[in-house]
Every structure is written in C-alpha cells, then in structure tokens.
C-alpha cells in the first residue's frame with residue numbers, strides 16, 4: 001500500500017469561522033506575540049516555513065482537491081509577519097495552481113501591517129491576498145496594555161486604513177468581557193473607545209468590511225487563566241457582557257451612513273447570536289440585546305461556549 005501524502009500541519013491550528021471551507025496552508029507556526037488571553041502560540045516555537053516546503057503542500061492540495069480550490073487561508077497566528085517577497089511568492093504560486101482561486105486570507109497583527117509599505121500591501125492584494133483578519137480586541141489603550149496586546153488604538157486606525165487602501169478586506173475582532181468582572185468603569189471605557197475606533201475606521205465608500213465581537217474565554221495555559229487561578233481576574237457574567245456590547249452598539253455613529261459593515265457576534269464563545277449591518281441595523285441589534293438581557297433562558301450556557 002502506498003503511503004498517502006499529507007499536507008503539513010503544526011497542530012493545533014486556528015482559523016476564522018468564515019474560512020471553514022478554505023484550504024488551510026501552514027505558512028508560519030505560532031505567533032511572534034504573546035497576548036495574555038490567547039492560545040495560538042502555546043506549545044509552539046515561532047517559525048516561518050520554508051517557501052519550497054509550502055509550495056510542496058500546495059502541490060499536494062492540487063493533487064488531492066484538483067484545480068477547484070476557491071479560498072486559501074494562510075496559517076498561523078500572525079502569518080502576515082512573513083517577509084513580503086515570500087508571501088508574494090506563495091500567493092502567486094497558489095494562483096497559478098488554482099486558476100479559480102478567489103482569495104487568500106491571513107491573520108495579521110496591526111504591527112505586521114504597519115511594517116509593510118503601501119506598495120507591498122498593494123502587491124500582495126494584486127497577487128491574491130484579499131482578506132486580513134486583525135485582532136483589535138479593544139479600542140481602549142489601557143486595556144490593550146493590560147492584556148499585553150502590543151498595539152494601541154491609533155495603530156488599528158492606521159493599519160485599517162492601509163489595508164483598505166490596498167483593497168484588502170478588513171475583518172476585525174474585538175473581545176467582550178476582556179477587562180473582567182467588577183470593573184464597570186473599565187467595561188464602559190472598553191465599549192465606548194472600541195465604538196470610537198470602529199467609527200474612525202469607517203471608509204467613505206460602501207465596500208464590505210467586517211467587525212465581530214467574541215466573548216472572552218479563559219483557556220488553561222494562558223496568562224489570563226493563571227491570573228484567574230490566583231484570584232486576580234474574574235470573568236464577567238453574561239449580563240455584564242451583553243450590557244457592554246449594548247454600550248458599544250449605542251456609540252456606533254458612522255460618518256458614512258451607507259457604510260457596509262457586517263457585524264457579527266455569533267461565534268461559539270458568544271452568549272447570544274447577533275448578525276447585522278452597521279449602522280443600518282443598530283436598532284434591531286439593540287432590540288435583540290434587550291431581549292437577551294430580559295430572557296436569560298435563551299442565552300448559550302457556559303458549558304456550550306468555546307473558541
């Protein structure tokens with residue numbers, strides 16, 4: 001029996017929910033950052049893989065799936081950190097192998113984006129890198145510092161503009177409950193500053209862009225988990241999380257009323273599934289949140305939540 005050739009993965013791997021049907025290609029392993037809440041870099045030494053090894057994986061994918069691959073997601077936690085020439089080579093090679101390829105996607109820390117020039121981002125976009133998933137987590141600098149995100153609100157504003165100017169779709173995530181329980185002032189600032197960040201990055205045109213809220217999970221092995229064990233961190237209740245999200249939504253006020261911002265809070269970590277377009281659906285979203293706040297029986301139980 002011949003041994004079946006396999007695409008290389010450094011497990012565990014994480015990808016955005018919207019890349020569920022994409023071909024996953026391991027470009028980097030782990031992450032160059034170590035945010036307090038994240039499991040992406042646990043048990044992994046950071047590596048940028050050899051381009052020839054990555055091309056071999058793309059060749060295997062072609063033999064296994066044929067030429068029909070439409071979406072590729074480049075793993076791992078911040079594959080955008082890969083030097084531009086290498087990312088370009090991989091993206092162009094993928095495009096040659098898969099003529100129907102619609103887009104390649106990548107996780108990107110804001111600092112990885114800021115390190116690239118506008119010309120480099122434009123070249124990546126033209127080669128086929130069409131969506132970047134950026135973890136904002138919050139627009140409140142003090143909270144970002146507290147969780148060791150190594151980025152501030154202004155970095156997100158600049159990085160978002162660079163991504164949009166390069167015609168790469170922005171998909172950003174924020175984390176509900178990131179500041180923990182019993183700190184209403186921190187929670188309010190997190191919600192209001194995050195809304196202000198999203199207002200500030202709103203483009204003038206009606207291109208599609210994505211904003212998603214996850215709800216904080218505290219996985220074993222993370223720094224935040226260790227703080228929880230020591231009694232230094234307490235998770236918010238579902239009510240506190242929904243109130244925080246409500247405050248965020250209330251403060252959304254785009255200068256462009258035709259903006260096409262797809263808003264989601266329907267990840268497995270969330271208590272209440274919410275989908276809409278901001279800010280057209282603002283009132284509908286607020287009504288859904290009010291319903292969730294008064295009908296706790298419809299909320300996802302904690303034991304069903306996950307990352």
Ligand SMILES: C[S@@+](CC[C@H](N)C(=O)[O-])C[C@H]1O[C@@H](n2cnc3c(N)ncnc32)[C@H](O)[C@@H]1O
Pocket residue numbers: 014031037038039040077078107108109110133134135136137173174175214215216217218219269307
């Ligand atoms: C794998 S990370 C990649 C993002 C990218 N590296 C960045 O930092 O910009 C994807 C996102 O998952 C979310 N996430 C990670 N750990 C989480 C946790 N413990 N609870 C909730 N969301 C989490 C964060 O929004 C994070 O940005």
Ligand code: SF4
Pocket residue numbers: 031032033034035038039040041077078109135
């Ligand atoms: S949130 Fe992003 S930057 Fe931070 S450790 Fe996770 S993957 Fe890396």
